[in-house]
Amino acid sequence: MSFALLLTALSDGKSRHVTELAQIAQTTPAQLNGLWQQAPQYLHNLLRQNDGYWKLAKAIALLPENTRHPLFDVQVQPETTSTNTLLLDDARSGCSIHQRVIAAHTQNAGRGQQGKSWHNQLGECLMFSVGWTFSQTQAELGALSLVVALACQRALSQLGCAAQIKWSNDLVIGMDKLGGILIETVRHNNQTHAVIGIGINFLVPEHVDNSTSFQAASNEKHSAAEVFTVLLNVLHQHLTQFAQTGFAPFQVAYEAAHRDQNQTVYLLRGEQIAQYGYALGVTERGELRLQTDYGGVQYIASGEVSLRR
The missing domain is CATH 3.30.930.10 (Bira Bifunctional Protein; Domain 2)
Structure with a gap:
């Protein structure tokens, strides 16, 4: 029997009968409750059971192992x-x-x-x-x-x-x-x-x-x-x-799509403010165009710098 197979079958948040779930998990319907006890507590509370059907209250981020895509x-x-x-x-x-x-x-x-x-x-x-x-x-x-x-x-x-x-x-x-x-x-x-x-x-x-x-x-x-x-x-x-x-x-x-377009932003190196200014946009090389009070427009490569507002 496999808890991983059971959880993946339930991961889309859709209702499934215990008979189907037992076949997927390679066990019997009577053993499903015991199998579910392997679930982490934060997932354990998502299970909903009703008249022989199980579902999760919300979908979770699991993909079937046989997932395919036509381009990859x-x-x-x-x-x-x-x-x-x-x-x-x-x-x-x-x-x-x-x-x-x-x-x-x-x-x-x-x-x-x-x-x-x-x-x-x-x-x-x-x-x-x-x-x-x-x-x-x-x-x-x-x-x-x-x-x-x-x-x-x-x-x-x-x-x-x-x-x-x-x-x-x-x-x-x-x-x-x-x-x-x-x-x-x-x-x-x-x-x-x-x-x-x-x-x-x-x-x-x-x-x-x-x-x-x-x-x-x-x-x-x-x-x-x-x-x-x-x-x-x-x-x-x-x-x-x-x-x-x-x-x-x-x-x-x-x-x-840039959240901070035309906003005042701070650039951090580690936990220290390295620069601040007005986010004008980006260049064709992906650099941030930053209008500063002290040096005109600066072109910032991402590197080890992170942006805050």
């Missing part, structure tokens, strides 16, 4: 170290990672921006990494993270979630964080192999301040699999165009 080679792992690391290792060894996707339910060595660790509880966060190979050098891909953020913002908007972008590539709802993006690259055989790590809160994370989730922000109900499919559709469109044309065609749309 998709692999779903219940647990791994880091989806970014898996693709990076393949790229360094000369294996093709182009249009490959690895998703995971949990990561025990996940990484976030600026060297931070990425932690999540099972079912809270939709996490995956996308491999894409470019002919351009790494220096020519400075705006890649902005294009990825815009693709995610547009995909979420299609699903009823009015996300915005905090430069350079955080996904936000107002002042609360919805998701993040980490891009790492390998130069091999005169090509740049980009690994695009994406994490989107599907449930509001426990014990994390100033955070929100897709479920809390969307005015529509969607499963994680549906969100995943739309994200990959829009990412494929945007990455294909970016490889051909660069950032220029996306610049206006990015600025329209």
Whole structure:
């Protein structure tokens, strides 16, 4: 019998009869209650039972292991170290990672921006990494993270979630964080192999301040699999165009989605304010155009700087 199979079957929030669930979990209906006792407490309380039917009160971020997509080679792992690391290792060894996707339910060595660790509880966060190979050098891909953020913002908007972008590539709802993006690259055989790590809160994370989730922000109900499919559709469109044309065609749309456009912002290096000024927009290289009181317009590359308002 398998608790993981049971939880994945319930993850979309739809009602299923105990007979069907028992077959999926490779057990008997009488043993389902005992199997459910393996659920973490924060998920345990989501279960609703009615006249032989089970459902979760809300969908959670689990993908079936047989998840497929017509434009990507998709692999779903219940647990791994880091989806970014898996693709990076393949790229360094000369294996093709182009249009490959690895998703995971949990990561025990996940990484976030600026060297931070990425932690999540099972079912809270939709996490995956996308491999894409470019002919351009790494220096020519400075705006890649902005294009990825815009693709995610547009995909979420299609699903009823009015996300915005905090430069350079955080996904936000107002002042609360919805998701993040980490891009790492390998130069091999005169090509740049980009690994695009994406994490989107599907449930509001426990014990994390100033955070929100897709479920809390969307005015529509969607499963994680549906969100995943739309994200990959829009990412494929945007990455294909970016490889051909660069950032220029996306610049206006990015600025329209930028939460802090035409606002006073502070740039932090670590916990210290490095600069402040008025956010005028972004350049074709993905730099922030910052109007300052003391030095005219400054052009800021993301690097180790984070933006606050």
